[in-house]
Amino acid sequence: MSEKSVAPNLEEIAADVIEAFGNHSQIPSFSQPGRKFGLEDAYRVTSLLRKEFEARGENITGRKIGFTNRDMWKAYGVQAPIWGYCTDRTTFELEDTHFQCVHDFAEPRIEPEIIFGLENMPLPSMNLSELLDCIGWISLGYEVVQSIFPNWKFAAFDTVAANALHGALLIGKRYPVAPRKADWQRELTTFRIGLYCNGKLTQSGGGALVLDSPLLALRHLVSMLADDPNNPPLQAGEIISTGTLTLAMAVSAGQIWTTKVQGISLEDITLRFEP
Numbered sequence: 001m002s003e004k005s006v007a008p009n010l011e012e013i014a015a016d017v018i019e020a021f022g023n024h025s026q027i028p029s030f031s032q033p034g035r036k037f038g039l040e041d042a043y044r045v046t047s048l049l050r051k052e053f054e055a056r057g058e059n060i061t062g063r064k065i066g067f068t069n070r071d072m073w074k075a076y077g078v079q080a081p082i083w084g085y086c087t088d089r090t091t092f093e094l095e096d097t098h099f100q101c102v103h104d105f106a107e108p109r110i111e112p113e114i115i116f117g118l119e120n121m122p123l124p125s126m127n128l129s130e131l132l133d134c135i136g137w138i139s140l141g142y143e144v145v146q147s148i149f150p151n152w153k154f155a156a157f158d159t160v161a162a163n164a165l166h167g168a169l170l171i172g173k174r175y176p177v178a179p180r181k182a183d184w185q186r187e188l189t190t191f192r193i194g195l196y197c198n199g200k201l202t203q204s205g206g207g208a209l210v211l212d213s214p215l216l217a218l219r220h221l222v223s224m225l226a227d228d229p230n231n232p233p234l235q236a237g238e239i240i241s242t243g244t245l246t247l248a249m250a251v252s253a254g255q256i257w258t259t260k261v262q263g264i265s266l267e268d269i270t271l272r273f274e275p
Contacts, residue, residue, distance in 0.1 A: 008037045014048035017162055020148040026106050027148055031155035040230075042160035047230040049163055050085055058087040061239050062118075064143060066164040068210045068217045068243025078156040081211065083221055084164025086239065094141055094170040099272040102253050105146040105167045110251050110271070111244035112195055112259040114188065114207065114214040115139040115171055118238045124226045128215050131222075132185055134236075137174040140193075140259065140266040143241050144168040145248055169241050172269045180265065189213040191264035195246045197255055205246035207264070214242035 013030055020027050031037050050060065066082045073079060102108055119136030126134070144167040149158055159165055177184055192206040211217045218240060225233045234240070251257070253275040260268045 006035055008035055008041060010041060010044050010048060013161055014045050014052060017045070017049060017148065018052050020106065021163075024104060024106055025148070026150045029149045029154045029158045030161055031157050037157055039157055039160065042157040043228055044230050045161040046084065046163065050231070053085065053087050053089075058089050061086045061088050061091040061169075062241070063221065063234065063238065064164055064166050064169065064241040065217050065221050065243045066145070066159065066166075068220075069205075069245075069247065070211075071209065072244075072247060076152070076159070077154070078159065080156075081217065081220055081224075081243065082156065082160050082164045083224065084160070084162075084166045086166060086169050086241065090166060091169045091239065092171070094172045094269055094271065097170055099274050100144055100168060100170075101274050102251060103275060105144060107147045107150075107152060108167060108251050108273075109145050109248040110195075110257050111143045111145055111248045112193060112205075112246060112269070113141055113143050113244055114210065114242045115141045115169070116214070116218060116240045116242065117174065118234060118236055118240065120236050122218065122222045122234055124223050126219070126222075128185060128213075128219065129181075131215055131219055132177060132181055135177050137176055138184060138266070139172045139174045140261060140269055141169065141171045141241070142257070142259075142269065142271050143244070144170070144251075169239070170271060171239070173267050175265060183265070185215065187264040188215055191266075192262045193245050194260045195249065196258045196260065197249070199256075199258075202249055203246035205244075207245065209245055210243045217242040
């Protein structure tokens with residue numbers, strides 16, 4: 001007779017995640033043999049993490065969407081996008097934050113991303129044009145992601161419980177949507193970028209790699225949250241990072257990363273990493 005699966009203690013899991021974040025340390029994954037741990041459990045952990053963030057004085061600034069690049073699904077054992085919270089302790093303006101310290105993260109990687117600033121509350125029934133009306137500004141920025149699980153080995157549920165691997169969000173220059181709505185909708189699908197490390201091209205990508213458009217990634221998140229009994233829907237004022245435009249790249253001290261953009265009215269961005 002096989003052993004029965006053991007239900008996880010979600011409060012303990014949330015506490016382990018918070019401790020790993022604080023210590024910049026790594027822990028065993030939660031999806032171990034004999035442990036019953038699924039996606040709904042993981043998003044319950046997400047709600048517990050939010051409570052912990054707020055209890056220690058952090059304000060929720062928005063959400064990050066992860067694994068919107070389908071090319072990453074097989075490599076990391078996921079089958080759909082995920083999401084996590086960003087707070088005022090992890091959200092920065094790139095203009096004022098020229099570097100990040102690698103020791104502040106566990107196995108950090110860099111992701112160039114389209115970031116939206118919500119002006120109105122998006123609804124699941126909205127089409128892409130209506131969703132765009134909810135966005136006040138668009139930016140090209142970076143997310144620094146991290147793995148509190150060694151060697152970036154985990155199950156999909158682990159990534160959700162680890163706040164979708166969020167480390168830091170760095171927002172580039174903000175461009176208003178309203179004057180160029182039709183152009184934005186087209187360009188978000190077709191634009192291209194190059195990701196450079198110390199002047200050498202390491203990755204090419206673009207908007208089509210983000211579920212075919214960052215707007216579609218936003219719509220996916222809105223739909224996910226509509227079916228989530230444990231976490232609130234998006235609200236006006238939230239900042240949404242829509243997912244990496246290339247594969248995530250490992251970073252180390254001394255590197256300077258630059259994203260050069262073509263086909264969309266956004267500026268190139270640069271970020272340096274120090275010890």
